[in-house]
Amino acid sequence: xxxxxxxxxxLIASAVFCITAKKPVYSVVGLLANFIxxxxxxxxxxxxxxxxxxIVVYSGAILILFVFVIALLSSxxxxxxxxxxxxxxxxxxxxxxxxVALGIIVVTAIRSNPVVVxxxxxxxxxxxxxxxxxxxxxxxxxxxxxxxxxxxxxxxxAIVGVVLIAGDEGPGGVVRRKKKRAIExxxxxxxxxxxxxxxxxx
Amino acid sequence: xSAPVDNYIALSAVLFFIGxxxxxxxxxxxIMLMSxxxxxxxxxxxxxxxxxxxxxxxxxxxxxxxxxxxxxEAAIGLAIVAVTFRRSPRVDVxxxxxLKG
Numbered sequence: 001x002x003x004x005x006x007x008x009x010x011l012i013a014s015a016v017f018c019i020t021a022k023k024p025v026y027s028v029v030g031l032l033a034n035f036i037x038x039x040x041x042x043x044x045x046x047x048x049x050x051x052x053x054x055i056v057v058y059s060g061a062i063l064i065l066f067v068f069v070i071a072l073l074s075s076x077x078x079x080x081x082x083x084x085x086x087x088x089x090x091x092x093x094x095x096x097x098x099x100v101a102l103g104i105i106v107v108t109a110i111r112s113n114p115v116v117v118x119x120x121x122x123x124x125x126x127x128x129x130x131x132x133x134x135x136x137x138x139x140x141x142x143x144x145x146x147x148x149x150x151x152x153x154x155x156x157x158a159i160v161g162v163v164l165i166a167g168d169e170g171p172g173g174v175v176r177r178k179k180k181r182a183i184e185x186x187x188x189x190x191x192x193x194x195x196x197x198x199x200x201x202x
Numbered sequence: 203x204s205a206p207v208d209n210y211i212a213l214s215a216v217l218f219f220i221g222x223x224x225x226x227x228x229x230x231x232x233i234m235l236m237s238x239x240x241x242x243x244x245x246x247x248x249x250x251x252x253x254x255x256x257x258x259x260x261x262x263x264x265x266x267x268x269x270x271x272x273x274x275e276a277a278i279g280l281a282i283v284a285v286t287f288r289r290s291p292r293v294d295v296x297x298x299x300x301l302k303g
Contacts, residue, residue: 008213015217015240019224024232031236038243045210045254050246050262057269062239062276069280070232073287094226098219105215110208117207118257130257139259140266147263151270158274166281 003044010037024070028063035059046129049136210251218244231286231295235279242272 011034018030035058042051128134140148217240224237246265253261286298 004209008209011213012216012220015220018240019220019228019233019237021233024230024236027233027236031239034240034243038247041210041247042250045250047250047254047262047265050250050265053266053269057273058239058243062273065276065280066232066236069284073284091227094223098223102215102219106212110212117255130259131254131262135259136262136266140263144260144263147267151267154271154274158277162277162281165278166284 004041007037007041007044010034011041024066028066028070031066032059032063035063046131048131049133050131207251207255211248214244214248214251217247229295231279231283234295235276235283238279239272239276242268 014030014033014037018027018034021027021030035054039051039054039059042048042054128138221237221240221244224240225234228234228237246268249261249265249268251261253259253265
C-alpha cells in the first residue's frame with residue numbers, strides 16, 4: 001500500500017515535469033522516470049511480463065527514438081525553433097475543462113459498485129502464475145493469435161510509411177529523385193527551398 | 203493487490219488528465235508526442251488494473267497491443283516532425299497547414 005502511494009507521487013510528479021519542461025530533453029528525462037515508475041506499478045499488479053515490456057519497449061526503444069530526433073534536429077546549422085512557446089489563452093480553459101472531466105471520472109469511479117478483487121489462487125513462484133511469461137504467452141498465441149498477427153502487419157506498414165515519409169527526398173521522393181540526381185548534392189538550406197517548390201539557384 | 207482498484211483508476215485518470223493538458227497547451231511537437239505517450243500509459247494502467255481485478259489475461263494482451271501501436275505511432279510522428287523541420291526551420295504546429303482544405 002505504501003508502495004502504491006510512493007509510486008503514484010513519482011508518476012504524477014514526473015508527468016507534470018514532462019509537460020512543463022522548457023526543453024524537450026528535460027521532458028524525455030521526466031518521461032523516463034514516468035515509464036520506470038509505471039513498470040514498478042505493473043509489478044504491484046502482478047503483470048510481470050508487461051513490466052519488463054514497458055521498460056524494454058518504452059524506455060528502451062521509444063525514448064531512444066525521441067532522443068535521437070531531438071539530437072539530430074538540434075545539431076544542424078539551424079536551431080530548432082518552435083515559435084512562441086505556449087498558448088496562454090488556451091491554458092486556463094484547458095485546465096478548467098480537464099479538472100471538471102477529471103472530477104467526473106474520479107467521482108464515477110468511486111461511486112460505482114466496488115470491484116471485488118479476486119485472488120489469483122496461485123503462488124507467485126509458479127511458472128504459469130497470473131501475469132507470468134508462460135501465462136501471457138499461451139494466451140497471446142492461442143486465444144489472441146489474430147490480433148497478434150494484425151500487430152505484425154501494423155508494424156510493417158509503419159516501417160514502410162516511415163521510410164517513405166522521412167527518406168532522403170521527403171514526401172513524394174520517388175518522383176523527385178531523378179531531378180535530384182541531375183543536380184549535384186547541395187547544402188541543406190537550398191534543398192529546403194527546393195522542397196517548397198521554388199527554383200533552386202545553383 | 204495492495205491498494206483498492208479505485209486508487210489505481212483515479213491515478214490513471216490523473217495521468218490521462220496531465221497528458222491531455224500537455225497535448226492541448228504545449229506547442230512543441232516533440233512534447234506533444236510525449237504527452238500522447240502519457241495518454242497511452244494512463245490507458246494501459248487502467249487495463250492492467252482491471253485485468254488484475256478480474257484475474258483475466260485479456261487486459262494484459264490489450265495493453266501489449268497498445269504498447270506496439272504506440273511504438274508505431276511514435277515512429278511515424280517523429281518522422282513527420284523531422285520532415286516538417288527539413289522543409290522549414292520553424293516547427294510550429296499551428297503553421298503546418300499545408301493539408302488544410
